[in-house]
Amino acid sequence: MQKRPSWQVVLLWAIPLAFLAVFFYQPLVAIFRLVFSERFRQGWQLFRWTQVSKPLGFTLYQATLSTLLTLILGLPAAWLFARFQFKGRKILRTMTIIPFILPTVVVATAFNTLLGSRGWLNLGLMSLFDLSSPPLRVLNSMGAILLAHVFYNTSIIIRMVGSSLARLNQNLPAAAQSLGASPWKAFKEVTLPLLMPSILSATLMVFLFDFTSFGVVLMLGGPQFSTLEVEIYNQAMSRFNLPVAGLLSIIQLIFTLLLSALINRTNQPRYGKAAIASERSGLRKAKNAWEKAFVIFMIVTLLLLMVTPVLSLVTRSFFTFEAARGERGELQTGFTLRYYRELFFNREGSLFYVPPIAAIRNSISYASITMLLATVLGLLAAYAIHYSGASGRFLEPLFMLPLGASSVTLGLGFLIVFGSSLLTQGRFQALIPIAHALVALPLVTRTILPALRGIPENLRLAAKNMGANPLRVFREVDLPILFRAIAVSLLFSFTISLGEFGASSFLSNVAMPTIPVAIYRYISQPGALNYGQALAMSSLLMLVCVLGSLLIEHLRLPGEEMF
Amino acid sequence: MLSVRDIYKSYEGKPLLNGVSFDLQAGEIICLLGASGSGKSTLLRIIAGLEDAESGAVYWQGEDLAHTPPHKRGFGLMFQDYALFPHRTVYENVAFGLRTQKRPADEIDAIVSQRLQSIRMESFANRPVTELSGGEQQRVALARALAPNPRLLMLDEPLGALDHNLRNQLTNELRYMLRESHKPVIYVTHDRQEAFGLADRLVILNHGLVVQEGSPQELFENPADAWVAQFLGLGNLVEDEQDPSNSWLLRPHDGHLGESPQATRFQFKGEILDCVYMGESYQLKLKTPEEQILLLETDQQCLPDQEASVYWTEEKTQCLKN
Structure with missing residues (x-):
């Protein structure tokens, strides 16, 4: 491995570490502080x-x-x-x-x-x-x-x-x-x-x-x-x-x-x-x-x-089984596309101010941000680890730790740290893609790092030798080789964000639910329509996740497995 | 002792073994010789009971083994990749077969030490097998197969995974150890040098059939057909001009340089491609205008790119079926 000037490596570390420090370690520390200060102040008997x-x-x-x-x-x-x-x-x-x-x-x-x-x-x-x-x-x-x-x-x-x-x-x-x-x-x-x-x-x-x-x-x-x-x-x-x-x-x-x-x-x-x-x-x-x-x-x-x-x-999700309107006791059963059509309407009397399609829109925009955020940070982190040599081995766990913290913990930490200022302004949504990116980041780093380690340094030296500047080396050598890993990372973080429930349940605002949060609310309500809409959304979400992971399997190089 | 009768087995829809039969006498070492993919290893696994033949039978002293599971056959098998148990030490590997026989511990100890001694690896007893070199693994695998005193020993390309020098060295060692064991042995290989060096009798497989069997000398002197001659590398094969289903075997050391004094069908002219000194003679490589390559042993040195004439007298050639 070639040594990079140390300031470049430090810069590579700086951005993802700063992100983790603010959005992962700060909430974690906040939880610890809250617990221990509270415990010491109130004494043991309250716990x-x-x-x-x-x-x-x-x-x-x-x-x-x-x-x-x-x-x-x-x-x-x-x-x-x-x-x-x-x-x-x-x-x-x-x-x-x-x-x-x-x-x-x-x-x-x-x-x-x-x-x-x-x-x-x-x-x-x-x-x-x-x-x-x-x-x-x-x-x-x-x-x-x-x-x-x-x-x-x-x-x-x-x-x-x-x-x-x-x-x-x-x-x-x-x-x-x-x-x-x-x-x-x-x-x-x-x-x-x-x-x-x-x-x-x-x-x-x-x-x-x-x-x-x-x-x-x-x-x-x-x-x-x-x-x-x-x-x-x-x-x-x-x-x-x-x-x-x-x-x-x-x-x-x-x-x-x-x-x-x-x-x-x-x-x-x-x-x-x-x-x-x-x-x-x-x-x-x-x-x-x-x-x-x-x-x-x-x-x-x-x-x-x-x-x-x-x-x-x-x-x-294609089957209706409910009392027909106005004719109590008479059951209408059979094939229906109604639940899927209803995704687009905002029915009066529905528990929500927004139709399910809005939840889908929310989720897609969160997932898009998550995807970019996690992949860019993951790339930076992978490069930082790769170019740090032996010291990278010690710093690598810093990036992997979010894997150990549950998303509920993450949600709680966010609530403690940002609760007072952001919740009141209704701008908590900004934190959703951030939380999702934290969940995805370790997986993205683990996807990119092996691909990065597989690039022979000689290729970069050869490109440099032919007069390419570092940016051009990245574009002409690293990027094409990393293409698959990056595509997998994008898909990975996108589907993670779409399906994430723990942190979203803490952070999503009543008027702007994500798909999983909306499904959770719909399915716990009575009424065949609510139930049907939850099923329709679940089926669509499942379809996207299955397609996404099939694509991931297809793009993944042989020998790389999720586990 | 062992009779293999009409073994048939197909692989992915194609016949792999197409009715193979042969016998093995007490204390005899036979080599199953065939190109890779000719089903030799599968045949061994069928004899060992690890795979079932689609038809045919294996008899031991007249007894059909169809319902005898592998662990009750008492046939030792040494695998091409040795299949040493990676989670066990050298000692434990060699002791495995003795332990399944429920021998007393001190007896196991004695036999294992003796086995390790015979391969000069006593000091390796407590090493993990994953740390051994290829040659060492080969020896431990042989010791392990021999330790429970099998009725029959089968070896599947035991030298196949080793480099050339080690192979030559171990072929001799192996011959000595196999003779010493006084057991009937089936030895599978695709290497004719190895086969000629070890076997009492050779059984040659082609297209799922035994095409010829016999002592190395018999095979060398009278190959059954052109394929056997070619496979054993016996010499040049020239197609008969009248009958294209026949070929003539022209052995390199029987050929002569120059024009034949009597009339012969086997007079050739061509360009010398190569002339290599082989120790006692030169090996000449000649290309005829019909693009036939001929090898010839001669004591004369020749220069490449020159024209030369070579001939074989008719009594020194053999006519073989294609």
Whole structure:
């Protein structure tokens, strides 16, 4: 690597660091100051231990349970995709990956259309048995939270464990068998120990996601279930008890940082290339009855758990089931485009002053700003890290830390720091793209940095040698090579912003909701139209996210994975 | 001891093994020789029970092994990439097969030390296998395959991943160790030098069939067809003018420089492309006006770019089917 003049490197650091200092570290410090000054001033008696222990206990409990269930589904699913060839394998695999990229509100809405009182299952049972009220109360229960978490995170196990399983040199268990080990023993002594690092880090990753889950718990768990995230939101937004919210944020931050550090440790490749296969794809058809039964059982289970919620959301958004105007008791059922048409109208009596289309417009403009902000800052940060050599290794975590802080914490910090001045002027919206950019920044930096490290310095020297100035070198050498990474970053931050719920729920103004915030409000209201509009918006949001991530997968260079 | 009968296996819709049969006697070393992609490795995996043939059978002393799973066959297999367990030490790798046999610990200890001694790697016992060089890994893999005392040893291109010098050195070492083991051995390779250096008998595979088997000398003297002659690098192949389904094998050391004293069909004129000193003789490379390249061993030095005449007497040539 070539040394750059130090002032240039300092300048590269200055802009993204200043951004982080003002918009990330300042709010974080503000939370700490608030909590500790408050605690010391008011003494211990005002803080009740249960305010912390209850949400923390529940968070740990539901995260452990969710992770276990996710492993129970995910590990066999990883085995299925890494070992067996069957019809529709590729499609099913893509379908199982989709949940992971969906915004939490979309997931919550999807489960609502399947299991909610207005969902398919209840509608079906009602018409089948001629019932007047929905018989199943799956929503607002622990079951709904667990189901949604499994739906969400199984793809992490499939991807992480599945890819190391697919890459595992199959001669290793074969060698064990040729040395007299039964298939089970070969699995236990060879395959499993070699998979263990990836199982461990996938498990920790799932646990981290379950631990920080916000939208799913808020929307599917109902009022009686409060994780740390939800409790931070409740304490801050409904009870205006900022110190307790702050304390919960700090506890949450400590846990996520510990978990992230653990994940980083387990993620290091252990045996180098020794355990990686050189050729053989390893996919084969199910041979005996046991294998066939396994494949069929897994396909059906995955279809039920991973695919039906998505299909249910889309179909339900085209389906009307309501009392016709003026004729109470008469049900109008059937295909309709009404919910989509209604996105554009501002109906009188609707809870909002703005039609859903306005929320879509808001979200798109926030997402556009986020996209530019995050990509430019990410580029600067990547260059800064790249040109700092060894010292960059120490500074890199500064950029990665926002990954550990939840967006709810971010929202709370913003509320504390900017609350008084900006909230009153109604200019809080400016902070939404900033919060989104903070969420996207670590991911963008991680996307650009490897591409940047891959540019041979000789290319730049050659360009310089032919008389190009630094700007021209950047334009002619770096930019074309980084093009894909930059495109991925833009898409990445755009879709993140569109789906982000935690920070937006803190920061968006009643008159200017983002899409997820609007969906959350619509779906918690009675009335078929509100429900339908929420579904229509969710379906559109899902479509954009799926297209975005397909495009990202397409643009991504082979070998680069999200995890 | 081992009989392989009519093994058929296809790969991605194309036949890979098209009815392969051969036998193996006690203590015999045979080499399966074939171009890469000829299904040699698959055949080994079928014999080991790791893959199923679509039809055909493998017998051990008359017993059909169709329902014997790999771990009950007692066939040692050494993989091309060695497949050493990266999460285990050298000692643990060699001990693996003994542990599955549930041998007592002191016996395992004794056998492993003896095995490591025979490959001169006693001091490596507690090293992780990921730190070994290619040659060291090859030796540990052989020691591991031999440790549980298999009934049959199969080696899949054991020297394939090594560089040229190491290969030559290890071929000798391997021959010694295989003879020493007194086990029947199936050795797979695409390298005829290696095969000739190790085998009691060669089995040559082409297009999924055994095209010829026999001792190295038999194969050398009487190749079954033109493909075998070419694959073994026995010499020049010249198409018969009357019958294009035949070719004549003209061995380089049987050819002569100049005009033949008696009439012969194998008199050629051409341009010398190259003349390389090979130690005891020169190897001459000649291009005829029909673009045929001929190799010839001669004790005379020639200069490139000159015209030359070469001939073979008819009794020193062989007619082979294409």
